[in-house]
Amino acid sequence: MDNRITILGVDDRPENLLALEGVLSDLPYQFIPKHSGEDALRYLLKEDISDLAVILMDVQMPGLNGFETVKLIKQREHCREIPIIFLTAISTSMEHVLQGYSVGSIDYISKPIHPELLKLKVDAFVKLHQYRQRLIQQGELLQRRAAQLEDINRKLKSAEALIKSQYDHLEIKVQERTKELREANESLRLSQERFEKMFTASPCLMIIRRLSDMACLDVNESFKQYTGYGDEMIGTDSGILQAAPCLNEGESYDLHQSFYNVKVKYVTKQGEIRYCLVSNEVIEINNELCSLQVGLDITDKERYESEMARLGKLNLIGEMAAGIAHEIRNPMTTIRGFLQLSKETGRNLQQEYIDIMLTELDRANGIISEFLSLGKNKTTNRSHHHLGHIVQSLIPLIQAEGVMSGKIVREDCSDTGTLLLDEKEIRQLILNLSMNGLDAMTEGGELSIRTYSIEEYTILEIADQGSGISKEHMAKLGTPFFTTKDKGTGLGLAVCYSIAARHQARIEVKSSDKGTTFLVRFPVKVGGHDNV
Numbered sequence: 001m002d003n004r005i006t007i008l009g010v011d012d013r014p015e016n017l018l019a020l021e022g023v024l025s026d027l028p029y030q031f032i033p034k035h036s037g038e039d040a041l042r043y044l045l046k047e048d049i050s051d052l053a054v055i056l057m058d059v060q061m062p063g064l065n066g067f068e069t070v071k072l073i074k075q076r077e078h079c080r081e082i083p084i085i086f087l088t089a090i091s092t093s094m095e096h097v098l099q100g101y102s103v104g105s106i107d108y109i110s111k112p113i114h115p116e117l118l119k120l121k122v123d124a125f126v127k128l129h130q131y132r133q134r135l136i137q138q139g140e141l142l143q144r145r146a147a148q149l150e151d152i153n154r155k156l157k158s159a160e161a162l163i164k165s166q167y168d169h170l171e172i173k174v175q176e177r178t179k180e181l182r183e184a185n186e187s188l189r190l191s192q193e194r195f196e197k198m199f200t201a202s203p204c205l206m207i208i209r210r211l212s213d214m215a216c217l218d219v220n221e222s223f224k225q226y227t228g229y230g231d232e233m234i235g236t237d238s239g240i241l242q243a244a245p246c247l248n249e250g251e252s253y254d255l256h257q258s259f260y261n262v263k264v265k266y267v268t269k270q271g272e273i274r275y276c277l278v279s280n281e282v283i284e285i286n287n288e289l290c291s292l293q294v295g296l297d298i299t300d301k302e303r304y305e306s307e308m309a310r311l312g313k314l315n316l317i318g319e320m321a322a323g324i325a326h327e328i329r330n331p332m333t334t335i336r337g338f339l340q341l342s343k344e345t346g347r348n349l350q351q352e353y354i355d356i357m358l359t360e361l362d363r364a365n366g367i368i369s370e371f372l373s374l375g376k377n378k379t380t381n382r383s384h385h386h387l388g389h390i391v392q393s394l395i396p397l398i399q400a401e402g403v404m405s406g407k408i409v410r411e412d413c414s415d416t417g418t419l420l421l422d423e424k425e426i427r428q429l430i431l432n433l434s435m436n437g438l439d440a441m442t443e444g445g446e447l448s449i450r451t452y453s454i455e456e457y458t459i460l461e462i463a464d465q466g467s468g469i470s471k472e473h474m475a476k477l478g479t480p481f482f483t484t485k486d487k488g489t490g491l492g493l494a495v496c497y498s499i500a501a502r503h504q505a506r507i508e509v510k511s512s513d514k515g516t517t518f519l520v521r522f523p524v525k526v527g528g529h530d531n532v
Helices: 012-024 039-046 067-072 094-103 113-199 222-225 299-345 351-372 386-402 423-439 492-502
Strands: 006-010 030-035 054-058 085-087 107-108 205-210 216-219 259-267 273-285 288-297 383-386 409-412 418-421 446-454 455-465 506-513 513-524
Touching: 006 012, 006 039, 006 222, 012 030, 012 113, 039 067, 054 067, 054 113, 067 085, 067 423, 085 113, 205 222, 205 273, 273 299, 383 386, 383 423, 386 409, 386 418, 386 423, 386 446, 386 455, 418 423, 423 446, 423 455, 423 492, 423 513, 492 506
Parallel strands: 006 030, 006 054, 054 085, 085 107, 409 446
Antiparallel strands: 205 216, 205 288, 259 273, 273 288, 383 418, 446 455, 455 513, 506 513
């Protein structure tokens, strides 16, 4: 028996498989019996089927029938070319036969099977299989020979290319090297030309130093114009821009490292002190490490900013002087009028006139006292106090003021521990902010006063339900004598900001058309919080 050729028989009835095996037993082929379509599919998937010549498939089987099994076989690439002969005893009508051919069968044999006919057909398909295998083998042999020829041809081409490459190698190398040198020289020339133009024409002060000995190699025209020093610096280690940074007197920066925009002051040859922003880069010149310092002279900018600050202070002083004069002129005019009346009539002033003059004098004195309270150097008498307790002690007074104008005052003070406070000043701050809030609201409005802690701050929050503060007025809050009230002096908020500053506190304002909130943040550490 030729074990290289196999015949696969598929039938659910064992006696039919035995009959097929008996019919084919005198042929030199191996018969493989399978009892279902599923068994046949598993065999085709798992076994080597290169020597499988033909499949004898029963049509009527439980589970997968012959048609369904063949349809699945034809869907698999490795076994779709195997010829299949249907064996059936059901029907040999044209419709039934066409269905078999449509799913992929090659032939159709009706039961009962004629042994000689089956042998002839199987033997024919085996010979076709053997012929096909020989064709495949010859094709593979031709492919191998073609590959060998292609490999030989490739080697010949490689050898030819190698010879040509070796022949042209020196010439190509010389050309490439010449081109590289030409391009490198041109690039270096352009780079040097650009650097020289930039170095010469730059409006910034520029100086190049050799890092090994700090000797000056070159300075540009701007350096000469600003400092007054020129070619006499070349070769020396004198450093004009090596002064210590302005903000860190006694320290110097390292020219071996890059840095940017360090503010320094330098002295010109004429002894003038000027200011400059210096940046440093480490560069390489002729295989030596050098320092390139670039300085932007900001002396004029510094002087301009200083002059603008001075003018701003003068403007503020003028506004404050005008405010004081305006506020004090009114009571002084009243007093002068009564005194002039007494002089012209020759009569003694009546008691009521004296009371009016005293009231006006007290008002002028109060304005001066409030103005003096703005002083930063005012001494404070601080001790440990609970901010909430101070608020609670003032609530009856604030509520009484609110009741008189038809407004509501609500208080919510949590235990925030103690702070180092000047009680009188804090009472004045709370009253000023509270009265401002009441004045900002119409009848029925609500004023909320709270104290609480957030992280490292104790917060005093005073919020009203007024119409809010415009952006234009927000920028002027705290400016002495600035007020939107008809009878205000404009010192109340200024005093509050001064009190907050003396307690290292910060006032924040949030405002909208629904109301304004003042937040006074007292730092716990600075304020001396002892958490009791």
